[in-house]
Amino acid sequence: MNYDLIALDIDGTLLTDGHVLTAGVREAVREAHDRGAEIVLCTGRGPVNAMPVLDELGLAGTMITHNGAATVDSASRGVLHQYSIEAAELARFREYCLLAKLHFDINTPFEMLIEGITPEAQQMYKLYGANPVMRKPGEPLPEGLVKFTLFGEIADLDRVEADWNGWTHGLQHIRSGDYFIDVQHKEASKGTALQQLARLRGIEQSRVMAIGNYFNDVGMLAFAGMGVAVANSPDAVKEAANVLTRSNEEDGVAHALRAFAWK
Structure with a gap:
């Protein structure tokens, strides 16, 4: 494996526009996990409606939710870190x-x-x-x-x-x-939360991969040693990435993992 930590956005990236997790994407994510990478969903969703996606992948563990404002453990439902507002x-x-x-x-x-x-x-x-x-x-x-x-x-x-x-x-x-x-x-972002998690795990920035599609993904794409934007991303998001992959309708996550994560 080229990466120890792989962060995946959910909507518009991991799922199709119809909010479907395809068999091809699921298999590729599972393969990355089986090869030793920690898979972390990094989403604007809250934990409650992100956990079913993690379950569908057949995984458990840490999730970065609310655009980085809350990092949680899916098994214990514990909050590892949060940025609170009044x-x-x-x-x-x-x-x-x-x-x-x-x-x-x-x-x-x-x-x-x-x-x-x-x-x-x-x-x-x-x-x-x-x-x-x-x-x-x-x-x-x-x-x-x-x-x-x-x-x-x-x-x-x-x-x-x-x-x-x-x-x-x-x-x-x-x-x-x-x-x-x-x-x-003002300090909450997917990029900041991913950086904190990598530091906690003792993982070098170069060993982090992130895949996303929208403006709230820019921070994590910029932080990751390999930032990947799916083809359906706005231009500004593509510019923040190192490489592009196919769209979320074309199993872009699976294509990126097989092209970059273990080749």
Whole structure:
């Protein structure tokens, strides 16, 4: 094996656009694991709806979730590290979304809280295997929040992004998909979390491989000794990678692993 630690984004990378894990991708990931590499899902999802993907791969272990804001152990459901944010820091973003009637959820490492639901959001959660909990807007938010996620149409999110880019605040907002904007701790990222994990494992940067497809993957692609972007990535993501592979619809992860991980 050329790499000891392999980080895989889930949506748009490991899974097809229909959120299917193909047999070819599963077999290649399993082979990388059997050859001795630690496989780490590195996703914008929370642990609860990332674990079924790990189960489908037939694996267990550490997952980097919420764009690096929470690193967790799938077996014990323990949080190894998290970047927490205060409820007061989210107030401005929440109020903006309420006024604009845009759907959002608020997340701790293992909980997803919502204050309302639309048919579109309901379908989206079903597609991602998420089960949000309805909260009363007047109730205080729990401690240990890690992410605020806005869901909407591309044109609406483009306008939101333009507005928020003009704000001064102590958090960061990042486009984690065409239909999502995530707000989280300014130091949280997949790249930072992957670097922390590699250091914990005593693995050199050159022995780390990462495969991703979107803007929230740029940090881990840049950190990894081998950063791979799938063909369906935006140009800026491709530029952050060392190499390109086939798209998520063409078993790109399997192709990359067989081309670079053990040849």
